[in-house]
Amino acid sequence: xxxxxRGFKDLLPEEAGVFRWLEExxxxxxxxxxxxxxxxxxxxRTELFARSIGESTDIVEKEMYTFQDRxxxxxxLRPEAxxxxxxxxxxxxxxxxxxxxxxxxxxxxxxxxRPQKGRLRQFHQxxxxxxxxxxAGMDAELVALALGILRAGGARDLRLEIxxxxxxxxxxxxxEALRExxxxxxxxxxxxxxRRAERNPLRxxxxxxxxxxxxxxxxxxxxxxxxxxxxRxxxHFKTYLQEGGILFIENPRLVRGLDYYTRTIFEIKAPGLxxxxxxxxxxxxxxxxxxxxxxxxxxxxxAIGMERWWLVSRGSQREVAAPDLFIxxxxxxxxxxxxxxxxxxxxxxxxxxxxxxxxxxxxxxRQADRLSAxxxxxLGEQELQEQRALLRDLASGTQLSLPFRDLEDLLNRVLIEIxx
RNA sequence: GUGACCGUAGCUCAGGUGGUCAGAGCGCCGGGCUGUGGCCCCGGAGAUCGUGGGUUCGAGUCCCACCGGUCACCCCA
Numbered sequence: 224x225x226x227x228x229r230g231f232k233d234l235l236p237e238e239a240g241v242f243r244w245l246e247e248x249x250x251x252x253x254x255x256x257x258x259x260x261x262x263x264x265x266x267x268r269t270e271l272f273a274r275s276i277g278e279s280t281d282i283v284e285k286e287m288y289t290f291q292d293r294x295x296x297x298x299x300l301r302p303e304a305x306x307x308x309x310x311x312x313x314x315x316x317x318x319x320x321x322x323x324x325x326x327x328x329x330x331x332x333x334x335x336x337r338p339q340k341g342r343l344r345q346f347h348q349x350x351x352x353x354x355x356x357x358x359a360g361m362d363a364e365l366v367a368l369a370l371g372i373l374r375a376g377g378a379r380d381l382r383l384e385i386x387x388x389x390x391x392x393x394x395x396x397x398x399e400a401l402r403e404x405x406x407x408x409x410x411x412x413x414x415x416x417x418r419r420a421e422r423n424p425l426r427x428x429x430x431x432x433x434x435x436x437x438x439x440x441x442x443x444x445x446x447x448x449x450x451x452x453x454x455r456x457x458x459h460f461k462t463y464l465q466e467g468g469i470l471f472i473e474n475p476r477l478v479r480g481l482d483y484y485t486r487t488i489f490e491i492k493a494p495g496l497x498x499x500x501x502x503x504x505x506x507x508x509x510x511x512x513x514x515x516x517x518x519x520x521x522x523x524x525x526a527i528g529m530e531r532w533w534l535v536s537r538g539s540q541r542e543v544a545a546p547d548l549f550i551x552x553x554x555x556x557x558x559x560x561x562x563x564x565x566x567x568x569x570x571x572x573x574x575x576x577x578x579x580x581x582x583x584x585x586x587x588x589r590q591a592d593r594l595s596a597x598x599x600x601x602l603g604e605q606e607l608q609e610q611r612a613l614l615r616d617l618a619s620g621t622q623l624s625l626p627f628r629d630l631e632d633l634l635n636r637v638l639i640e641i642x643x
Numbered sequence: 644g645u646g647a648c649c650g651u652a653g654c655u656c657a658g659g660u661g662g663u664c665a666g667a668g669c670g671c672c673g674g675g676c677u678g679u680g681g682c683c684c685c686g687g688a689g690a691u692c693g694u695g696g697g698u699u700c701g702a703g704u705c706c707c708a709c710c711g712g713u714c715a716c717c718c719c720a
Contacts, residue, residue, distance in 0.1 A: 224693095226710095226711075229710095229711075229712090280718095281717080281718050281719080282718085282719080285644080285718095286718080286719085303720085332720075334718095334719075334720090336644095336717090336718070336719075337644075337645085337715095337716090337717090338712085338713085339713075339714060339715070339716095340713080340714065340715090341719095341720080342718095342719075342720080343720095346720065347720090348720060349720095415717080426718095479719095490720095497714075497715085498714080498715060498716085499718095499719070499720080501719070501720065502720070503720070504719085504720065526720060527720070528719090528720025529720080530720080531720060532720090551678095551679085553678065583673090583677095583678080583679095584678045584679050584680095585673095585674095585676080585678080585679065585680075586672085586673085586680095587679085587680085588679055588680035588681090589679095589680050589681080590680085591680065592680040592681050593680085593681090599679085599680080601678080601679070603678060604678090605678080613678095613679090615679075615680090617680070617681085620679090620680085620681090622679085
């Protein structure tokens with residue numbers, strides 16, 4: 224038997240219903256905040272991700288689905304959405320539109336990691352980006368938006384962690400100071416951290432090993448290196464959050480896995496997710512648009528992991544809507560009649576089902592019952608001869624025989640009852 | 644990429660120390676009610692016991708490998 228690829232999941236009807244419901248909640252909140260949807264390819268040139276996410280990040284180094292297409296180009300299934308949004312922003316000159324430009328996109332992302340709770344190889348994100356807003360007020364508004372979406376899905380007990388990564392101006396000197404510190408203690412650090420000390424010193428700080436963390440108690444803090452502007456921005460951000468009654472935890476060790484972030488970064492964690500407890504994360508990336516060839520454009524964004532959000536939402540199991548009418552035809556002529564009638568009623572907005580398998584009346588009614596149909600229209604050979612049909616109320620079990628010419632009138636009244 | 648645990652019908656699971664052990668419940672199809680659902684009763688279809696080797700007279704039950712699932716590490720949504 225051919226099975227789905229590891230880490231790729233099918234969503235059966237019941238699950239797809241919940242997924243869709245979540246998406247609808249998100250879209251409604253996004254609408255209130257003034258965001259517009261964009262739809263993007265899930266395949267991009269590998270170079271786009273290498274340049275935006277960062278060459279030495281785990282994502283680029285070992286998690287991307289990269290391959291050569293038939294013309295020899297290196298393409299990659301997107302591991303995250305921001306790079307593609309920025310690419311489209313530049314490619315279509317969206318920087319000429321009124322600012323701020325608020326966009327969101329929903330779709331699958333791909334990362335070749337070992338699957339576990341809250342982690343798939345194909346997973347889905349709601350990705351939200353704002354271009355052309357430099358102030359911390361927008362950072363805070365995005366946090367409020369993320370929390371609003373998550374709560375609309377029923378997520379509770381969310382924990383917001385924030386930090387500031389500074390700008391290239393202040394992060395450079397800090398990075399050097401940190402690197403020096405790491406080298407001075409390298410004997411006492413784990414293997415991973417020694418490697419990080421060279422390639423990506425900031426990442427060492429969120430090492431999970433106790434031994435390393437003990438050393439880092441004395442490590443220089445980025446907050447001490449923030450330039451005046453970055454410090455003020457961070458302060459404003461916190462002020463706005465407080466203004467909105469949004470509780471947060473400052474986590475000076477918080478670092479993100481992508482290189483493009485500047486200043487504000489945040490993560491929203493939820494209980495009950497196991498080891499992967501971050502359900503949404505994002506931050507500011509003021510340098511990315513220009514780095515990819517666009518005009519200097521401040522930008523902030525975040526992404527919500529749909530599957531993780533799902534895990535902490537109230538899984539509102541929505542079934543397929545029940546039919547208004549189930550037509551139970553007996554005999555070939557009745558079946559043809561049912562076929563025409565079903566199409567007619569559907570055109571008028573009724574949800575109608577029938578069955579052409581030539582099953583017994585008993586089987587047909589069982590089917591109608593299972594579908595939770597409101598009425599069954601029994602169309603037997605006897606009825607057909609008399610130009611009548613039996614309309615049965617499936618809840619009460621009462622039924623009446625009525626001539627075809629009354630059928631239309633009755634169904635019209637039924638229609639009105641349903642639609643209004 | 645590393646580790647631990649797990650893998651029997653569509654689903655949830657039973658199957659001491661290897662020898663009618665290939666089962667149950669639910670679901671599905673049908674019958675009892677020859678044209679009337681939901682309850683009840685009866686019957687049926689459906690499993691090469693994840694795959695491939697090995698040990699043995701004999702393996703779902705033991706061993707090995709592989710595949711897959713789950714959780715954790717790394718990292719991340």
